[in-house]
Amino acid sequence: MQPDPKRPTGLAALRARAAAARARGASRAADDRAHRLLDAYLATAEAHGRPAREVIADMARGETAWQIALALRDQALAQPPAIVQNAACAEGCAFCCILEGGDGGTITEAEATRLHTALAPLAGQPDGRAWHSDACPALDPATRRCRAYDARPMICRSFLSTDAAACEANAAGGTAGGAGLLGTHVDYLAVHALIRETLKGTARVATYSLARTAAAAIDGTGLAESLDAARQPPKALETACRDLTRAGAGKPAARV
Ligand code: SF4
Ligand code: SF4
Known part of the structure; x- marks a missing residue:
């Protein structure tokens, strides 16, 4: 009997359901890549005899997309493209950590949990907002270094620029070029969006605001309450995928 793709x-059965799903907001090309990447991941999990329940939990939390994106990023950086070779990024250069609009970008539950865990011990200390009102609370206001560097989300690991002065101008509302996200970030979001559709009715796949997660941790709010406060509306992942795909057609997003 064929597995019912609606009930993995x-x-x-999960692979069958993923094959029939679509990464909402992603371009056709990004959706195709997400299917190949997720199917390869599931095929490997199947070959290793991993329990489906464990795999579903990793998928829902964002660990699956994280592992896939890290592998892609390592591959991409093994032969760095020009934007990486010419990157102006340096420790203490933090204009990209000034987060417009109070959201700061879409992160997964796994990323939000890691970020909160790294920042919770710093609760009550002066944070990035003492330097700039829109800065990420994870930032050290004196040194402008990320205080959650090892736990920083993929969006932070993917952003780079060839022009720090342009980043400073953009943080003040400018539209200068030279900055962007590695193309692997498109795949990261598209895989997670595909997972959400694959697990519909099976497990919740939520996303969170980077800035609100960091702020809640720094304010001393516990993990569960912080996640509640930082949870994004359901459309946020689709919108992030769509916006990034559109940006990838020109500037500033950089494809690797
Ligand atoms: S992206 Fe821009 S602001 Fe951020 S570290 Fe690189 S050059 Fe500096
Ligand atoms: S988590 Fe760290 S790298 Fe990311 S925006 Fe905040 S301070 Fe910057």
Whole structure:
């Protein structure tokens, strides 16, 4: 009997359901790549005999997309493209950590949890907002270094620029070029969006605001309450995918 793709009970059924799903907001090309990447991940999990319940939990939390994106990023950086070779990024250069609009970008539950865990011990200390009102609370206001560097989300690991002066101008509302996200970030979001559709009715796949997660941790709010406060509306992931895909067609997003 063929597995019912609407009720994944094992990894074969999950693969069938993923094949029939669509990464909302992603371009056709990004959706195609997300399908290939997720299917390869699930095939490997199946070959290793991983329990479906464990795999579904990793998918829902964002660990699956994280592992896929890290592998892609390592591949991309093994032969760095020009934007990486010419990057102006340096420690203490933090104009990209000034987060317009109070949201700061879309992160997964796994990223939000890691960020909160790294920042919670710093609760009550002066944070990035003492330097700039829109800065990420994870920032040290004196040194402008990220105080959650090892736990920083993928969006922070993917952003770079060839022109720090342009970043400073953009942080003040400018539209200078030279900055962008590695193309692997498109794949990261598209895989997570595909996972959300794959797990619909099986597990919740939420996303969170980077800035609100960091602020809640620094304010001393516990993890569960912080996640509640930082949870984004359901459309946020789709919108992030769409915006990034559009930006990728020109500037500032950089494809690797
Ligand atoms: S992206 Fe811009 S602001 Fe951020 S570290 Fe690189 S040059 Fe500096
Ligand atoms: S988590 Fe760290 S790298 Fe990311 S925006 Fe905040 S301060 Fe910057």
